Amino acid sequence: MFAYLEGDLTHKSPSLLYLLAGGIGYEVNITLQTFSKIQHLEKCRLYTHLQIREDAWVLYGFADEQERTTFRLLLGISGVGAATARIILSSLTPEELERAVAQEDSIALERVKGIGAKTAQRIILELKGKLFNKKNTGTISLPVHNTTTEDALIALVNLGIARTAAETAIRKIKDAATLSVEELIKQALRAL
Template identity: 50%
Template sequence: MIAFLKGNFTLLTPTFVHIDVQGVGYEVFISLNTYGEIQGKTQGLLYTHLQVREDAHLLYGFATPAEKDMFLQLLGVNGVGASTARMMLSSLKPEEISRAIIQGNAKQLESVKGIGKKSAERIILELRDKFTKQSLDLNNSVSIGNTAETDALNALLALGIARPAAEIALRKSMQLHPGSDKVEEIIKSALKNL
């Protein structure tokens, strides 16, 4: 998997960019939101998703991790392909899509070219609970004060530990070892508190 590309933009259009990464040129398909972020720049970083199809390997690039995450969430919806997801991200910002889904605003999703009433309702049906839960998790999450704690939380989540359990374990760990700045120690302590 190619997580991101960092290099020189040799060709920049509203739909794709050519990026030179140490002598290797990649063609990366982008949304209009990403184009707006990188327009006028000669170099930069794009978060990427590689889609492998029978007839092609296609790279999609995003200016922010939030846009990439929304793209992947949309791809998970039955009947939504990469072109549709990219069209949605060209018309609406990730937070606008998320808000429309949580509020059940099918009309806003239908305003995107290629999204009909049934598609909009399917997107809302399949993603609403997930987005509502993520929104609640963000509102109720641990107030992480430093990068070591943030890294420790991300590591616990990557290990497959549910966010609420990971946050509780982190709180206990930080009470036992206040001011600890070594990620490894924080993770070990948190794992003992699970």
């Protein structure tokens, strides 16, 4: 609904701020990462995400688009709500989260308050290949150790197929190593 809000900061705290824009004072929930970037500013632009719940409309603001995109990806994970996503992004920058996912470092995620081993593994599984470093550094962080077979397995699991069934189907395919990920997925689906 709102792509971003730009205006005067009338109140700031590490988790919440009031932003005056167009004569309206918006209450915006923020992460510690955003707070550290805007704490000394009097005016700013926040990229927003509006969550409409049965009992409230809650506005979340982020200092940059990468953090908002990461927040939205986290919301798409079963068991990760807005409060948990905000805690994750308050504890880890999007780059640190990307690194933890790429390196399958569940310990880094488990250090975040409220994240257990199962949730950490689910975050890694579901975000693998979705997070990319948006900065123009000349390099793109890609998942390490992934093969075509592993990529196909992840895709099949994300489609709701049990991991053991997906692994069995992939093993049945002749010359799996020479096929593209898409073709491997198609053949595995036929083999189920």
